[in-house]
Amino acid sequence: MARMKFYCDAERCIECNACVTACKNEHEIPWGVNRRRVVTIKDGEPGERSLSVACMHCSDAPCAAVCPVDCFYTTGDGIVLHDKDICIGCGYCFYACPFGAPQFPEAAAFSSRGKMDKCTFCAGGPEEDQSSDEYKKYGRNRISEGKLPLCAEMCSTKALLAGDGDVLSDIYRKRVINRGASAFEWGVNNSKIPG
Amino acid sequence: MLVVLLVLPVANASTPQQHKDYPQGVSSISPGSDLWREVRQRDLPISGITQVQGVESGVLINADGDRWARFRIENPVRYAPIVLLVVVAILVLFYALRGKVGIEGGLSGRMVKRFTDYERVVHWTLALLFLFLALTGLILLLGRTLLIPLFGHQVFSLLASASKESHNLVGPIFLVSLIMMVVSFARRNIYEKGDLTWLLKGGGFIGKSHVSGGFFNMGEKSWYWMVILIGLAISISGLILVSPNFGQGRVIMAISHVVHVLGAVILIAVSLGHMYMGSIGTEGSIEAMKSGYVDINWVEAHHDRWAQQVKENDEVLTAEEFARLHGRIPESTDNATGQS
Numbered sequence: 001m002a003r004m005k006f007y008c009d010a011e012r013c014i015e016c017n018a019c020v021t022a023c024k025n026e027h028e029i030p031w032g033v034n035r036r037r038v039v040t041i042k043d044g045e046p047g048e049r050s051l052s053v054a055c056m057h058c059s060d061a062p063c064a065a066v067c068p069v070d071c072f073y074t075t076g077d078g079i080v081l082h083d084k085d086i087c088i089g090c091g092y093c094f095y096a097c098p099f100g101a102p103q104f105p106e107a108a109a110f111s112s113r114g115k116m117d118k119c120t121f122c123a124g125g126p127e128e129d130q131s132s133d134e135y136k137k138y139g140r141n142r143i144s145e146g147k148l149p150l151c152a153e154m155c156s157t158k159a160l161l162a163g164d165g166d167v168l169s170d171i172y173r174k175r176v177i178n179r180g181a182s183a184f185e186w187g188v189n190n191s192k193i194p195g
Numbered sequence: 196m197l198v199v200l201l202v203l204p205v206a207n208a209s210t211p212q213q214h215k216d217y218p219q220g221v222s223s224i225s226p227g228s229d230l231w232r233e234v235r236q237r238d239l240p241i242s243g244i245t246q247v248q249g250v251e252s253g254v255l256i257n258a259d260g261d262r263w264a265r266f267r268i269e270n271p272v273r274y275a276p277i278v279l280l281v282v283v284a285i286l287v288l289f290y291a292l293r294g295k296v297g298i299e300g301g302l303s304g305r306m307v308k309r310f311t312d313y314e315r316v317v318h319w320t321l322a323l324l325f326l327f328l329a330l331t332g333l334i335l336l337l338g339r340t341l342l343i344p345l346f347g348h349q350v351f352s353l354l355a356s357a358s359k360e361s362h363n364l365v366g367p368i369f370l371v372s373l374i375m376m377v378v379s380f381a382r383r384n385i386y387e388k389g390d391l392t393w394l395l396k397g398g399g400f401i402g403k404s405h406v407s408g409g410f411f412n413m414g415e416k417s418w419y420w421m422v423i424l425i426g427l428a429i430s431i432s433g434l435i436l437v438s439p440n441f442g443q444g445r446v447i448m449a450i451s452h453v454v455h456v457l458g459a460v461i462l463i464a465v466s467l468g469h470m471y472m473g474s475i476g477t478e479g480s481i482e483a484m485k486s487g488y489v490d491i492n493w494v495e496a497h498h499d500r501w502a503q504q505v506k507e508n509d510e511v512l513t514a515e516e517f518a519r520l521h522g523r524i525p526e527s528t529d530n531a532t533g534q535s
Contacts, residue, residue: 017246034247039255041234041243051234051255066264069355070339070348086352088359090335091436095445095452096264098256103249104439112363113439 002164003059003078004121006152007172008052011179012159015040015050019151019160023054026122026150027139033103035119036151052151052160055080055101055119063093063102077143078165079121084137089113121162122149231256251444263449271456276337282464286471296477298496304514306488307505315487317379321372321422327365329463331358336456363437370430377423383410384419389500410501418469422462429458488517 015038023029023036036054057080064072064080071086072093091113093102107114124141127134134141142150152162161168234241235256242254251257310318334342335358343351393413396406406412411419432451435443473480479493491511494502505511512520 020247032249034249034252037245037247037249037252039243039245039253041255043244053255062261062264066267068335068339069352070343071352083348086348088352088356090359091439091448092264092267095448096260098258098260100249100251100254100257100445106440112437 002166004057004163005078005165005168006054006056006121006149007161007168009159009161009172009175010049010051011175012157013038013050013052014157014159016156019052019155022150022154023119026142027120028135029117029139030105033105033117035101035103035117052155053099053101054151055097055121056099057119057121062096062098066092066096068092073126075123077121077123079123079143081120081123081125081138082116082118083126084115084117085126087115089115091116093118119149122147250439250442257445259446259449263452266453267456271336271460272340275333275456275460276341278460278464279467282467286467286476290471290475295475298478298490298492300492302479302490303492304517305491306512306514306517307491307494307510308487308512309483309489310487312487314379315484317372317375318484321369321376324365324369324372325462325466328362328369329459329466331362331365332459333463334358335362366430366433366437369426370434373423373426373430380419381423384416386413386416390416405496405499407500408498410498410504412498418465421465425458425462428454429462432458486521488512 017038020034020036020038024034027035029035036052038050038052040048040050042048057078059078061072061074061080063082064070064074067082068090069086069088071083072080073083074080089104089107089112091102091104093116094100094104102116102118104113104116106112120138120141122140122142124130124134124144125138127137129141129144140150142148147153149162152160155161161171235258241256242251245253335355338351338355338358342354346354387409389407389409390413393406393408398406398412398414432455435451436448436455439448473484477497479490480497482493483489491502491505494505
């Protein structure tokens with residue numbers, strides 16, 4: 001069975017933030033909540049790289065392990081989703097997640113947390129597929145329409161890939177090989193690649 | 196390079212079907228894992244800049260998060276119920292072996308004022324807030340393992356949500372109550388000469404004889420300072436956890452949580468002992484916090500140095516005086532000096 005994964009190719013990402021914008025627009029995500037973000041390291045220096053980060057849909061998700069009300073579940077496609085009717089907004093998943101994926105809208109005074117929101121791999125939630133209830137709580141359910149996450153679908157450099165982990169692995173491997181091959185054709189070793 | 200050479204022919208002939216030729220076992224690893232491993236282990240900075248504004252949104256990997264989650268699952272969630280059950284078992288065993296610690300010569304009926312109304316209000320306010328916070332806190336800590344199997348996710352979510360909201364609301368009031376406790380009780384709880392002897396004699400738990408003590412004995416003082424110090428640690432860490440609007444990072448949150456949960460479990464465990472000794476464990480003790488008055492024989496037994504003081508100051512009330520003070524004349528004044 002397919003295991004859905006994201007992969008962001010740091011060699012291709014140009015930090016255009018279109019994935020972030022597309023995600024916010026597609027799911028009507030409220031102000032202050034960002035399911036996806038682009039992080040640039042060594043900004044403006046040699047070796048600058050950008051990565052688009054969202055929920056990584058871990059196989060052994062720390063958020064699911066630590067949740068005091070056990071509101072997470074993994075779909076057959078390996079997508080980690082959560083039930084907002086169960087979530088109590090304690091914030092433990094945010095402390096536990098290595099990638100900073102869980103987000104909390106401000107509910108009341110002192111920024112007390114509302115129910116957690118995170119990337120759903122465009123797969124909605126436990127509600128009926130394509131229902132308005134599901135859309136209000138979790139955003140669009142593209143997976144049920146046979147479509148992949150919008151962030152990856154519209155990535156102009158195809159840096160961000162989403163889909164079956166096996167297929168992504170192949171694409172990634174081919175890219176790496178081609179990069180190595182072109183270096184080989186230049187007749188130089190890796191350290192002397194021009195530019 | 197050798198590897199590249201070997202796989203080069205395959206790569207050049209790349210077609211969409213080509214991936215079927217690769218061994219299945221290898222391809223199941225997410226291609227992202229290499230990249231993230233590099234981010235974490237190489238010299239690359241694990242945080243950068245981002246257009247998204249939020250707490251630590253520039254941090255790519257927070258490795259401490261998983262460590263904190265594992266700590267919570269493997270320690271407090273697993274051992275807190277065991278610790279509390281062991282304490283209860285010890286108390287039950289102690290009661291079975293020793294029974295209620297009585298007073299030699301029984302109760303005299305002659306009373307001494309121990310606590311003012313204000314002091315008792317301060318005590319019971321703190322006590323009730325503590326019990327409420329302990330209960331709601333334990334629901335949040337242990338509910339997933341103990342209560343979800345009983346009630347199911349939906350019902351437990353309601354209970355946990357109510358617990359979380361009320362815990363957050365009542366928490367700050369606990370701090371206020373704790374400060375009132377410092378103001379009204381701290382002076383009498385300063386350690387003094389004779390406290391060490393009390394400790395060396397095992398506080399009277401070992402053997403039958405009562406141990407010399409002042410207004411508060413060494414055990415009570417230690418419990419008091421435990422409440423104040425651990426209570427403050429719990430309150431401060433709780434305030435850090437309850438107000439994420441100051442932009443504190445996840446590591447500070449995780450440390451606060453560890454302080455909060457460890458302090459709470461220790462305090463709840465010891466409070467069980469305090470509740471036991473204040474009620475069924477020792478004859479006459481509950482009166483101090485019920486009416487504010489204690490029997491002079493109880494004072495002689497447990498707080499002999501204070502007993503000397505009250506006798507010198509002539510503060511002991513006869514049964515008749517005590518009854519009159521509380522607006523009820525005893526049916527038979529002769530009986531009052533006898534056993535009650």
